[in-house]
Amino acid sequence: MKGDARGAKRKxxxxxxxxxxxxxxxxxxxxxxxxxxxxRTLEERxxxxxxxxxxxxxxxxxxxxxxxxxxxxxxxEEHDVLSSLTRNLGSLLVKGATPVEVIRQHMATADSPTxxxxxxxxxxxxxxxxxxxxSPLGDMVAVMAGVTLSFKVRGEPRxxxxxxxxxxxxxxxxxEGINFAAVQRCPLVVIAENNGYAYSTPTAxxxxxxxxxxxxxxxxxxxxxxxxxxxxxxxxxxxxxxxRARSGxxxxxxxxxxxxxxxxxxxxxxxxVPGGEVERWAAENDPIDRYVRVxxxxxxxxxxxxxxxxxxxxxxxxxxxxxxxxSPPPSGPDALTDVYAxxxxxxxxxxxx
Amino acid sequence: xxEITYLEAIREALVEEMERDANVFCLGExxxxxxxxxxxxxxxxxxxxxxxxxxxxxxxxxxxxAAAGAAHMGLRPVAxxxxxxxxxxxxxxxxxxxxxxxxxxxxxxxxxxxxxSGGYVRGGPFHSQNPEAAFVHTPGxxxxxxxxxxxxxxxxxxxIRDDDCVLFFEHKYLYRxxxxxxxxxxxxxxxxxxxxxxxxxxLSIITYGATVWKAIEAADQLAxxxxxxxxxxxxxxxxxxxxxxxATVKKTNRVVIVHEDTRTGGIAGEIAARINELCWEWLDAxxxxxxxxxxxxxxxxxxxxxxxxxTADIVAAAQRVGRY
Numbered sequence: 001m002k003g004d005a006r007g008a009k010r011k012x013x014x015x016x017x018x019x020x021x022x023x024x025x026x027x028x029x030x031x032x033x034x035x036x037x038x039x040r041t042l043e044e045r046x047x048x049x050x051x052x053x054x055x056x057x058x059x060x061x062x063x064x065x066x067x068x069x070x071x072x073x074x075x076x077e078e079h080d081v082l083s084s085l086t087r088n089l090g091s092l093l094v095k096g097a098t099p100v101e102v103i104r105q106h107m108a109t110a111d112s113p114t115x116x117x118x119x120x121x122x123x124x125x126x127x128x129x130x131x132x133x134x135s136p137l138g139d140m141v142a143v144m145a146g147v148t149l150s151f152k153v154r155g156e157p158r159x160x161x162x163x164x165x166x167x168x169x170x171x172x173x174x175x176e177g178i179n180f181a182a183v184q185r186c187p188l189v190v191i192a193e194n195n196g197y198a199y200s201t202p203t204a205x206x207x208x209x210x211x212x213x214x215x216x217x218x219x220x221x222x223x224x225x226x227x228x229x230x231x232x233x234x235x236x237x238x239x240x241x242x243x244r245a246r247s248g249x250x251x252x253x254x255x256x257x258x259x260x261x262x263x264x265x266x267x268x269x270x271x272x273v274p275g276g277e278v279e280r281w282a283a284e285n286d287p288i289d290r291y292v293r294v295x296x297x298x299x300x301x302x303x304x305x306x307x308x309x310x311x312x313x314x315x316x317x318x319x320x321x322x323x324x325x326x327s328p329p330p331s332g333p334d335a336l337t338d339v340y341a342x343x344x345x346x347x348x349x350x351x352x353x
Numbered sequence: 354x355x356e357i358t359y360l361e362a363i364r365e366a367l368v369e370e371m372e373r374d375a376n377v378f379c380l381g382e383x384x385x386x387x388x389x390x391x392x393x394x395x396x397x398x399x400x401x402x403x404x405x406x407x408x409x410x411x412x413x414x415x416x417x418x419a420a421a422g423a424a425h426m427g428l429r430p431v432a433x434x435x436x437x438x439x440x441x442x443x444x445x446x447x448x449x450x451x452x453x454x455x456x457x458x459x460x461x462x463x464x465x466x467x468x469x470s471g472g473y474v475r476g477g478p479f480h481s482q483n484p485e486a487a488f489v490h491t492p493g494x495x496x497x498x499x500x501x502x503x504x505x506x507x508x509x510x511x512x513i514r515d516d517d518c519v520l521f522f523e524h525k526y527l528y529r530x531x532x533x534x535x536x537x538x539x540x541x542x543x544x545x546x547x548x549x550x551x552x553x554x555x556l557s558i559i560t561y562g563a564t565v566w567k568a569i570e571a572a573d574q575l576a577x578x579x580x581x582x583x584x585x586x587x588x589x590x591x592x593x594x595x596x597x598x599x600a601t602v603k604k605t606n607r608v609v610i611v612h613e614d615t616r617t618g619g620i621a622g623e624i625a626a627r628i629n630e631l632c633w634e635w636l637d638a639x640x641x642x643x644x645x646x647x648x649x650x651x652x653x654x655x656x657x658x659x660x661x662x663x664t665a666d667i668v669a670a671a672q673r674v675g676r677y
Contacts, residue, residue, distance in 0.1 A: 117457050124458035126425060131460065136449050142418020143450065149419055150426035153378070153404040173414050173446070180415035184407070338456050339492050341463075341516035 024235070029299055032074060032231050033306065036066040036288050038313040039090035042099050045317045046106055050266055054325070056108040057119040058265035062087035064229070067287030068193055068256045070094055071234030075242050076161050081129045081147050083140040084121055085163040087193065087260070092121060096128035099320035109327035116330035137168035141177030141190060148186035148245075159245045161189045161238070167198025169212055178251060182219045187245035189238065190253045193228065195260035200272040213255040221251040228258030229287040232294070259285065354535060360528040362502040362535065363393050363467075366509035367431065369539075371401055374429060377513055380407040380416055381433030381467075390435050391469055391528060413442035417466060421451050421518075424464040429513055437470030437522060438482040451518045452493030464519075465512045470498075471524040471563055471613060472645075472661050477652035483562075483614040483645075485522055489591050489623070495519045495544055496591040500565035502533030504588055507542025515544060524563045531566070545589045547597035553583035556671055557601040559624060560611040561587040564662060568611055571667035580675060590620055598624060599632045606637040607677070609670045611662055616644040638677035641670045 024032075043061055050059045062069060069090030076082055076095075084091045089102065104112035105123055113123035124131040131147075133140045140162050148160035168174050169192055181188045192212045196203060209215060216223025222244060226237040234256060241252035259281040263270045270278065295301040336346040357365065371377045378401075379394055385408035388395030398406035409416050413434060420430035434440045440447070443466075451462045472481035488494050495517050499505040505523060512519035550565055551572050558568040565586045572582035585601050587594065602608055608628060610621040621642040628640055643662045651657055 114457050122457065124460050126460060131425070132458065134450055134453070136445050139414075139418060139446055139450050142415045142446060143422040143425075145415060146419030146422025146424070146430075147426055148422070150423045150428050153428075173418065176410070176412040176415040177418060179410055180412055180419055183410055338459070340495070341455065341461065 024232070026299060028074075029295065030301070030305070030309065032070055032235070033288075033291060033295060034309050034313065035070040035074070035090055035094050036231065036291065037310055038093055038099070038316065039066045039070065040288060041310075041313045041317050042093075042102060042320075043089060045321050046103065047266065049103070049106070049321070055106045057106075058267060059106065060086045060120060060265045061262040062089050064261035064281060064286060065193065065195060065258045066090050067231035067234055067291065068228040068258045071231040072161065072163075072191055072238040072256070074235050075238035076159060079129065080159045080161065080242070081126070081131065081144070082161040083131045083133060083144050083163065085133050085140075085165060085193065086121065087165075087195070088163050089121060091163070092130055092132070095130045097123075097125075097130065099317050100323045103320055103324035104327055107324055107327065108329070109324065110330040110334070111327050115334065117335075133163075136173070138164060138171030138173030138177065140164070141174050142180065143177075144188055145177045145181035145184070145186055148181065148188040149184055151187050152184065157246055159187045159189065159242050161191065161242070163191045163193060165198055166192065166194045166196070166203045166206055166212060167201065169215065170206055178219050178221070178253065182221045182251045185248070185250035187248075188251050189241040189245055190251060191238070192253065192255045193258060194255055195228075195258045197260050197264070197273075199264040199268070211255060213253060216253040219251070219253065221253055222249070223253050223255075225255040225257065228256030229285050229290060231287060231291050354537070356532040356534050357502060358529050359499075359502040359505045359523070359531040359533070360391065360393055362506035362533065363509055363523060364395070364397075365535065366506040366513070367394065367397060368400070370510055370513045371397070371405060376427060377429040377431065378405040378407065378423075379431045379433065380409050380420065382409055382411055382416075382435045384408060384433050389433060391525070393467075394433070413439050414446055417443040417446045417451065420464045420466070421446065421454065421462045424462045425460050430464045431513060432464065432466045434466060434468040436480050436482075437468035437484055438479045440466065440468050440484055440520075441487075444487070447488065447494065447518070447520075448491045452491045455517070456493060461516055462518045463516045465509070465521050466518070467509075467521045467523060469525045469528075470522040471526055472650050472657060473526040473563060475652055475654060475657060476525070476650075478649040481650040481657075483522070483612070485520070485590055486614055486619050488520055489620055493517070494591060495589070496522065497544060497589050498522045498524070498562045499588060500524070500527070500550070500562055500586050502531055503535060503540070504542050504548070506535055507540045508544065508588065510539075511541045511544050514541075519544065522562065526563045542588070545592045545594060547594035548586045548588055549583065549597075549601075550586040551582065551584035553581040553605065555581045555605055556607040556609065556674060557583045557585060557605045558609050558611055558667065558671070559585045559587065559598060559601070561590065562613060564611045564613050567662065567664045568667055570664040571671060574664070574668050575671055580671065582671065593624070593627070595627060595631060598627060602628055602632045603635045606635055607674045608636070608640045609643060609667065609674055610640060611643045611667055613645055613661060615647045616642060617647050619644055638674045641674055643667050643670045
């Protein structure tokens with residue numbers, strides 16, 4: 001399914017007129033479902049592995065935010081570059097990261113994308129066009145300003161997409177990065193994911209702005225806002241911004257309104273969340289449930305088709321987990337390579353020789 | 354060949370590298386039309402265009418972050434901090450992102466950050482700093498501090514071609530005071546190799562940057578008293594040239610380390626520790642440091658002269674080491 005879905009996307013990628021999600025092909029629309037389902041199934045497996053103590057470090061869920069990640073990443077092309085954030089597992093999968101890589105990253109195995117050096121979604125592959133974030137938030141906006149500056153000065157028809165959270169809009173790096181990109185008219189789309197909380201801090205304590213998209217005017221860039229739990233709306237708003245960037249229109253700041261249904265990470269009991277809030281979002285505004293209704297009611301998709309996609313996602317995650325569980329941990333001395341370019345290995349301290 | 358200044362040598366390196374490789378470009382505050390606060394990049398925008406000499410907002414985070422992103426894509430950015438003092442604004446991006454990128458994800462950051470640094474110019478607390486030690490402490494960065502015009506050119510050309518991020522601390526005091534004749538051809542000074550600035554046999558002064566010249570003055574004065582002083586110009590602080598340090602210790606058995614940076618946590622302590630670990634038995638005297646006092650650098654001449662190491666201080670330290 002994964003290969004099929006991506007293949008379908010490639011064939012159709014020029015067919016969608018700017019801003020018209022309705023022109024996505026039937027196959028694209030099923031692909032959107034597949035990527036969201038794969039994201040959720042993969043995370044559920046990571047939760048199991050976390051509880052079995054098989055993961056290293058914390059586990060950061062994107063439960064309830066799958067439409068935000070998948071719909072936006074679906075709007076960029078293969079040769080574009082995106083920089084993901086904590087809750088953009090779906091974006092990375094759409095951009096070509098594989099479930100086995102993701103599980104290995106969370107297990108810090110020797111054959112993980114960062115060979116056990118970094119965790120979670122902190123990994124990158126320029127060949128597939130993604131750069132994972134680092135923990136100091138907002139920095140990737142500045143880095144992506146540079147990535148897209150290269151597109152501009154070389155005259156390449158490529159676009160960059162960078163995600164940040166509501167919390168990171170408070171950082172200097174966000175401000176400095178988007179301002180630089182705006183002045184240079186870099187082909188960059190900046191998505192502010194407003195999921196209600198930065199760790200325990202609600203958006204009202206993060207910013208006095210009524211909505212994050214209002215900041216766009218201050219930077220002199222286009223601004224747009226969408227329901228982050230409506231995957232087609234997310235696709236549409238992002239596609240419009242991507243097309244604008246590709247045609248020389250510069251930066252767009254998009255606010256996607258969504259909701260973080262789990263804590264910052266799995267250790268976080270969400271004691272600060274008002275009672276009933278999580279349950280209400282789960283019952284009334286789950287992005288996958290909503291999209292299933294769209295597919296069945298409007299696209300006349302049979303439930304059996306969706307069940308088949310679910311089964312394929314589960315099978316892929318099963319296979320990936322089996323594979324990752326056979327991966328070895330790194331060996332200690334491997335920590336001493338690649339600090340600098342070249343094949344040299346730092347000399348270990350004498351008491352480690 | 355005519356002599357050119359240390360500053361002109363830097364500009365010559367930029368021009369040569371930009372002509373050699375279309376991926377090389379400059380970015381920074383006021384570097385384009387104005388040619389930079391010190392006129393290092395004067396004329397470059399007219400010559401190479403606005404896409405290769407980019408005037409940026411006042412934003413060290415964006416300058417360094419954008420340089421890193423451009424470097425990921427195969428460009429070779431040369432970012433300018435208007436004063437090295439402001440590099441601390443980009444400390445997070447440099448240490449958390451640039452320095453770790455290759456190690457973590459395999460994405461290279463071949464970029465240069467030029468940082469006009471140093472005192473003896475009455476610049477005060479925010480236009481005189483020597484922030485190198487903070488970055489020497491960060492694995493993944495390379496750090497060079499040229500003392501001569503020849504090295505300013507040769508090290509910058511090497512830094513631009515290096516596949517890692519190089520912090521290039523160019524000394525403001527030397528910009529127009531030091532001249533040199535550039536070696537012919539494609540002049541590259543290797544990163545990571547110290548230089549013997551003055552041969553000697555009785556005592557070694559290990560230093561870098563502007564204090565190389567004060568060490569040579571001190572060596573001249575000590576020579577009149579019959580003391581033969583060797584002056585080692587480190588040129589690169591990361592990676593440090595341990596071989597050159599050990600060689601001079603074995604030759605003279607007495608060491609004074611001099612730097613303009615403040616004392617506590619300065620690189621002199623690191624060098625002394627390495628001498629202790631690598632060649633302690635070759636020493637005839639304790640290793641002494643001559644450094645700035647541990648205060649923010651004040652503006653008034655009398656205050657700055659008191660705080661920063663002077664030639665007489667180096668002579669005094671050498672005489673003390675010589676008495677053992």
